[in-house]
Amino acid sequence: MDGIHDVGGMQGFGQVQELTDAPPFTEPWEGKAFVIGALAARISGTNLHAFRHAIERVPPREYMVGYWNRWTIGAQLMMEDSGIVTDEQVRARAARLSGQDVPEPPAPEPHKPEMPSGGAGNLRSVDTPPTFAVGDRVRVADLRPVGHTRLPRYVRGRTGTVTALQPGAVFPDTAAHFVGENPQHCYTVEFDSRELWGADAEPFRLSIDLFEPYLEPEK
Amino acid sequence: MTSPTEHLDPALRVEALASLLTERGLLDEATVETFIKTYEQSVGPMNGAKVVAKAWTDPEYRARLLADGTAAIADLGFKGPQGEHIVVLENTPAVHHVVVCTLCSCYPWPVLGLPPSWYKDPAYRSRIVREPRRVLSEFGLDLDDSVEIRVHDSSSEVRYMVLPERPAGTEGASEEELAALVTRDAMVGVAKVTVP
Numbered sequence: 496m497d498g499i500h501d502v503g504g505m506q507g508f509g510q511v512q513e514l515t516d517a518p519p520f521t522e523p524w525e526g527k528a529f530v531i532g533a534l535a536a537r538i539s540g541t542n543l544h545a546f547r548h549a550i551e552r553v554p555p556r557e558y559m560v561g562y563w564n565r566w567t568i569g570a571q572l573m574m575e576d577s578g579i580v581t582d583e584q585v586r587a588r589a590a591r592l593s594g595q596d597v598p599e600p601p602a603p604e605p606h607k608p609e610m611p612s613g614g615a616g617n618l619r620s621v622d623t624p625p626t627f628a629v630g631d632r633v634r635v636a637d638l639r640p641v642g643h644t645r646l647p648r649y650v651r652g653r654t655g656t657v658t659a660l661q662p663g664a665v666f667p668d669t670a671a672h673f674v675g676e677n678p679q680h681c682y683t684v685e686f687d688s689r690e691l692w693g694a695d696a697e698p699f700r701l702s703i704d705l706f707e708p709y710l711e712p713e714k
Numbered sequence: 715m716t717s718p719t720e721h722l723d724p725a726l727r728v729e730a731l732a733s734l735l736t737e738r739g740l741l742d743e744a745t746v747e748t749f750i751k752t753y754e755q756s757v758g759p760m761n762g763a764k765v766v767a768k769a770w771t772d773p774e775y776r777a778r779l780l781a782d783g784t785a786a787i788a789d790l791g792f793k794g795p796q797g798e799h800i801v802v803l804e805n806t807p808a809v810h811h812v813v814v815c816t817l818c819s820c821y822p823w824p825v826l827g828l829p830p831s832w833y834k835d836p837a838y839r840s841r842i843v844r845e846p847r848r849v850l851s852e853f854g855l856d857l858d859d860s861v862e863i864r865v866h867d868s869s870s871e872v873r874y875m876v877l878p879e880r881p882a883g884t885e886g887a888s889e890e891e892l893a894a895l896v897t898r899d900a901m902v903g904v905a906k907v908t909v910p
Binding site: 500501502503504505506508509510511512513514515516517518519520522524526527528529530531533534538547550556557559560561562563564567568570571574579580584585586588589592593602616617618645646647649661662664665681683691692696697698699700701702703704705706 | 721722723724725726727728729730731732733734735738740741745746749750753754758795798799816817818819827828830831832834835836837838839840841843844845846847848849852853854862863864865866867868869870871872898899904905
């Protein structure tokens with residue numbers, strides 16, 4: 496999905512924040528938000544990929560409010576999808592916690608998705624041999640899926656070199672939508688900065704891990 | 715009733731969700747406390763710092779760490795969520811690695827804990843893949859033009875940790891003393907380890 500989350504190479508976000516030794520949670524609610532998000536996949540009967548996709552679906556205005564805000568709304572979206580809570584319920588409860596006497600809507604009927612899993616974690620063996628080898632030149636497919644993908648916009652259509660074969664893994668593009676783990680080979684692909692950003696780019700190399708369906712042989 | 719698109723204060727949303735989940739038996743205070751304590755006290759950059767210090771003092775460990783990061787890190791007892799496959803990148807006087815996740819905020823939790831605010835911010839995520847030298851300079855790290863920069867975007871389940879250069883003047887230091895010098899920022903690749 497071409498959403499607000501896919502920020503690689505976008506301009507206009509300004510200076511980077513200052514480096515600090517701040518702890519992971521600067522306010523108590525952030526710690527609780529973390530736990531709700533960390534447990535959201537289990538509570539909603541979904542998975543990590545669905546959680547990432549839920550955060551991608553957070554409306555851009557809310558996404559930009561901050562990390563723990565989008566994390567929490569993402570968790571809520573997954574729970575809404577699985578019939579664990581409704582937005583009306585959350586807002587009514589928030590109003591009541593704020594001292595307003597509003598009625599509470601009924602809880603929804605849970606309907607968790609069903610997807611067979613090959614086990615814990617995301618690393619999987621892949622039945623077919625890898626198509627590409629270290630040293631191969633590859634072109635990134637110009638895919639524009641409407642659902643979840645781990646193929647950022649800024650490398651689509653660009654040509655790079657395979658520098659490593661990573662362990663096979665659950666394919667996020669299908670797992671996030673509960674249509675199968677569909678394990679895929681995963682490659683580290685390295686790009687020259689000028690291939691990504693043009694002749695005037697700072698000289699550097701960029702590596703990114705891409706699943707096999709994202710790649711084509713260089714033409 | 716408010717409109718669903720109306721912004722709800724995040725702290726209040728969290729309280730509302732927690733309250734709804736708790737009364738359904740899907741969340742309990744003890745679990746919440748345990749999670750928070752774990753990531754505040756046990757899982758953080760102090761783990762990665764131990765890995766780095768060992769690699770600096772034990773050449774055999776360093777070789778194993780670079781060949782199979784996940785296994786070498788697990789040898790020190792560090793494993794868990796967001797650490798299924800960890801690749802360690804060695805910074806040298808000639809090559810400087812820096813890590814990002816442009817699509818979300820993937821980060822090697824078992825060795826570095828939860829990511830800091832700047833790592834999750836769109837400014838860092840958008841710019842480090844496009845103008846890394848300038849971003850590093852904004853962070854206060856001015857690399858010589860001869861240093862090759864390599865940026866790693868964590869887009870799969872592979873997690874990256876940087877093995878920083880051991881600073882000069884630490885020849886006689888113990889592993890424990892060295893670990894105390896290693897910072898989170900150096901293990902992401904936006905700073906060097908320095909001697910105070």
